[in-house]
Amino acid sequence: MSAGPGQKRDSPPPRAGTGWTVMSYLIGGMGLYGAIGWLIGRWTHIAALFPIGLLVGMGLALALVIFRFTRS
Amino acid sequence: MSEVQAMTAVGGCHIFTGCGYPAPSYQDSFIFKPIFTIGGFEFTKPMMLVVFAVVLILSFFGVAFRRPQLVPRGAQNLAELGVLAVRDQILRPQLGRKGDRYLPFLVSLFFFIWLVNLFELIPWIQFPAMSRYAFPLSLTLIVWVTYMTIGMRSQGPVGYFKNMAVPKGAPWWILPLLSPIELLSNIFVRPFTLSIRLFANMLAGHLLLVVFSLGTWYLLSLSIGLLYAATSFIVVILVFGLEVLITLLQAFIFTTLTAFYISDSLEAAH
Numbered sequence: 001m002s003a004g005p006g007q008k009r010d011s012p013p014p015r016a017g018t019g020w021t022v023m024s025y026l027i028g029g030m031g032l033y034g035a036i037g038w039l040i041g042r043w044t045h046i047a048a049l050f051p052i053g054l055l056v057g058m059g060l061a062l063a064l065v066i067f068r069f070t071r072s
Numbered sequence: 073m074s075e076v077q078a079m080t081a082v083g084g085c086h087i088f089t090g091c092g093y094p095a096p097s098y099q100d101s102f103i104f105k106p107i108f109t110i111g112g113f114e115f116t117k118p119m120m121l122v123v124f125a126v127v128l129i130l131s132f133f134g135v136a137f138r139r140p141q142l143v144p145r146g147a148q149n150l151a152e153l154g155v156l157a158v159r160d161q162i163l164r165p166q167l168g169r170k171g172d173r174y175l176p177f178l179v180s181l182f183f184f185i186w187l188v189n190l191f192e193l194i195p196w197i198q199f200p201a202m203s204r205y206a207f208p209l210s211l212t213l214i215v216w217v218t219y220m221t222i223g224m225r226s227q228g229p230v231g232y233f234k235n236m237a238v239p240k241g242a243p244w245w246i247l248p249l250l251s252p253i254e255l256l257s258n259i260f261v262r263p264f265t266l267s268i269r270l271f272a273n274m275l276a277g278h279l280l281l282v283v284f285s286l287g288t289w290y291l292l293s294l295s296i297g298l299l300y301a302a303t304s305f306i307v308v309i310l311v312f313g314l315e316v317l318i319t320l321l322q323a324f325i326f327t328t329l330t331a332f333y334i335s336d337s338l339e340a341a342h
Contacts, residue, residue, distance in 0.1 A: 017166070017332030021257075024265055028257030057253075064250045067242035 022065050029061025030054050086290060087297045093290050096282045102203060102275075118201040125187045125201075129180075158182050158327065166331035167338070174334055177218070182327040185211070185270070189319035192278055193312065200274040202322075205267070212267035215330045220259075223337030232337070258336075266329055273322050277315045284308045 037053015040046075085091040106114035136151035144152050158179045163171055185202070192200035201207050223232040236258050237251040284307045291301040 017329055017336070020265070020329060020332075024257040024261040025253060027265065028261045029253045031261070032252055032256050060249050061253055063246065064239060064242070064253055067246075067250070068239045070241075 018069065022069075025061045025064050026058065029057040029059075029064070031057070033057025033060065086293045087300070088293055088295060094286065096279075096286055101279065101282045117199060118204050118207070121191050121197065121199060121201045122188060122207065125184060125191070129183050129187060154183065155179050162324065162327050163331055166328065167335045171331065171335065171338075174331070178327050178331060181211070181215075181330060182323050185326055186320060186323035189274060189322060192274065192281075192319065193315055198281075200278050200319075202270050203275040203278050205271050208267040208270040211270075211326075212263045215266065215333065216263045219330075219333040219337045222334055226338050262333065266326065270322050270326055273318055277311070277318055280311045281308065281315065284311060 033056045034050065034054040037056070038050040041049030041053075085094055087093075104116040104118065106116050107120060108115050132147070133151055136147040140148060155175070159172070159175055162182065163175055163178055167174065188201050188207070191197045192203075223236075226232075227235055233255070237255050238247065239250060239254060242250055284304050287304040288301050288308060291297045291304055293301075
């Protein structure tokens, strides 16, 4: 559920920085888990772990966005 | 080398004269020879522009508020307009009334970035210092130290990082996976994106202007090339208009996000 201005629930009002916060979560998630995936992939010689790590990171970042901005 | 110098360097190089388009290189458009050297420390054009901007802003606001009147006139009127615009459009929406103590910081930041960006468009100056990465990076470092310090002061050194790492509303079992993302994005990605945004926008704007200005000169000849040159020149004018907006917009976004980060540090995340 998006936090529109007319929303009755007591979620925080959307501010200019919210969009950029979401973007930095996505970059952070992909960067962190992509790096972990890449490292493990390098260690175990399974190249596919890098893209898998990227996807996992993106999924977790999306989960974080959902938790933080829709359920408070 | 500036655009003007680059143009003189390509000199008589035009279309249909067997001369290829002299594409402006990064070396030509963004690297400057030092103007003078003090103790082995080289001063280049972008650095002098930044110093010039600081002097200009300091003297403007100094003159404007030297003998402040209750009913402002002239320079004071203009300066108050600027300060109030930053307060009402940038500071208040993010921080509310309690954030008014950060107004001087945000006002300086906004007008400094805006003026330095505007130098991109002023004839014969024509260079945005923010397209050299060290300048936005050092600005961002100031902002980073500011919001980290404010956060540790208002929530305590441990509480700040604890509040940052634990997003409310997330079930406990997923926290070990999500907290690193929160920490990484708040501590490292934020300053990174803040500086890159300003840097890349100014670099791209300057590059567009250089490419199409040089293109206009290169395509100019007494043939169908005249039509090409005219088209290229129209693009220069359009990009110029776009850049007028972007110089203001980038200063606005940088300052707004600074205010947002400060407000995020003042109170625990919702």
